[in-house]
Amino acid sequence: MRPTLAAAVALPLHFLPAQAHHGWGSYDAATPITITATIDQVTIGNPHGDLMLIHSGEMWHVTLAPLSRMNARGATTDIVKQGAAITVHGYPKRDGTKEMRAEWLEIDGKRYQLR
Amino acid sequence: MDALWLALQESGFGAFVRNSVVLYPAANVLHVVGVISFFGLVATMDLALLGAVGETPAKQVIGRLRPFAVVLLLLIATTGSVLFTAEAVAIAANPVFQLKIALLVLALANVVVNEWVLRSRGDGASLARLTAFMSLLAWLGVAALGRLIAYV
Numbered sequence: 001m002r003p004t005l006a007a008a009v010a011l012p013l014h015f016l017p018a019q020a021h022h023g024w025g026s027y028d029a030a031t032p033i034t035i036t037a038t039i040d041q042v043t044i045g046n047p048h049g050d051l052m053l054i055h056s057g058e059m060w061h062v063t064l065a066p067l068s069r070m071n072a073r074g075a076t077t078d079i080v081k082q083g084a085a086i087t088v089h090g091y092p093k094r095d096g097t098k099e100m101r102a103e104w105l106e107i108d109g110k111r112y113q114l115r
Numbered sequence: 116m117d118a119l120w121l122a123l124q125e126s127g128f129g130a131f132v133r134n135s136v137v138l139y140p141a142a143n144v145l146h147v148v149g150v151i152s153f154f155g156l157v158a159t160m161d162l163a164l165l166g167a168v169g170e171t172p173a174k175q176v177i178g179r180l181r182p183f184a185v186v187l188l189l190l191i192a193t194t195g196s197v198l199f200t201a202e203a204v205a206i207a208a209n210p211v212f213q214l215k216i217a218l219l220v221l222a223l224a225n226v227v228v229n230e231w232v233l234r235s236r237g238d239g240a241s242l243a244r245l246t247a248f249m250s251l252l253a254w255l256g257v258a259a260l261g262r263l264i265a266y267v
Contacts, residue, residue, distance in 0.1 A: 046135065
């Protein structure tokens with residue numbers, strides 16, 4: 001039962017359009033942005049985590065680090081969870097899609113460096 | 116097919132791969148190390164057929180190395196399947212992945228042709244050398260396309 005439940009919870013994120021990730025060149029490192037919002041959806045897993053948050057009426061997709069690094073930095077599922085207030089600093093997609101790769105996260109005054 | 120990939124991705128195993136601290140990175144590392152080792156053997160066999168590695172008959176080199184190459188190919192396929200399962204829907208739709216699989220099928224077909232040539236005409240046949248050359252190109256291409264999947 002548990003894997004099925006986990007899959008059901010994880011399901012929505014896999015239907016997001018922004019599946020072409022990695023390639024750091026597609027993110028604009030010269031113009032970092034910082035967004036403070038509430039976590040709408042989050043999955044922390046392989047090959048890397050993803051979180052969704054609404055900022056200025058638009059849904060942003062934030063690409064996180066791989067699972068092992070998230071854990072190593074303390075950004076675990078009990079901290080980076082749905083409903084948590086979060087500040088994300090990172091690099092937006094060059095093509096203007098509402099997607100960014102996170103450099104760091106801040107939750108409850110604690111900063112989690114993801115690079 | 117899409118339904119199959121979705122079912123695979125959302126299966127208990129798919130969730131396990133995504134949530135495993137050890138399995139995914141281990142599969143990733145073994146996949147790459149497997150590819151390097153596999154290509155080392157492939158290149159040795161192909162270069163033997165092309166007459167570039169000394170006096171040992173190519174057939175003898177292939178007889179010794181091919182079993183190890185087959186084992187490594189199974190390792191590569193297994194670890195690759197683990198990586199694929201984590202995000203099966205997106206990867207299956209990835210044009211570079213599709214090209215990689217097409218080239219992989221060609222590379223495997225080339226092995227069959229190569230084996231047929233070795234049996235019917237011997238390792239000195241020019242067709243044997245052609246398949247060796249094709250093999251080098253095809254397997255390097257498969258490896259290169261594999262690395263490119265994440266960037267498309």
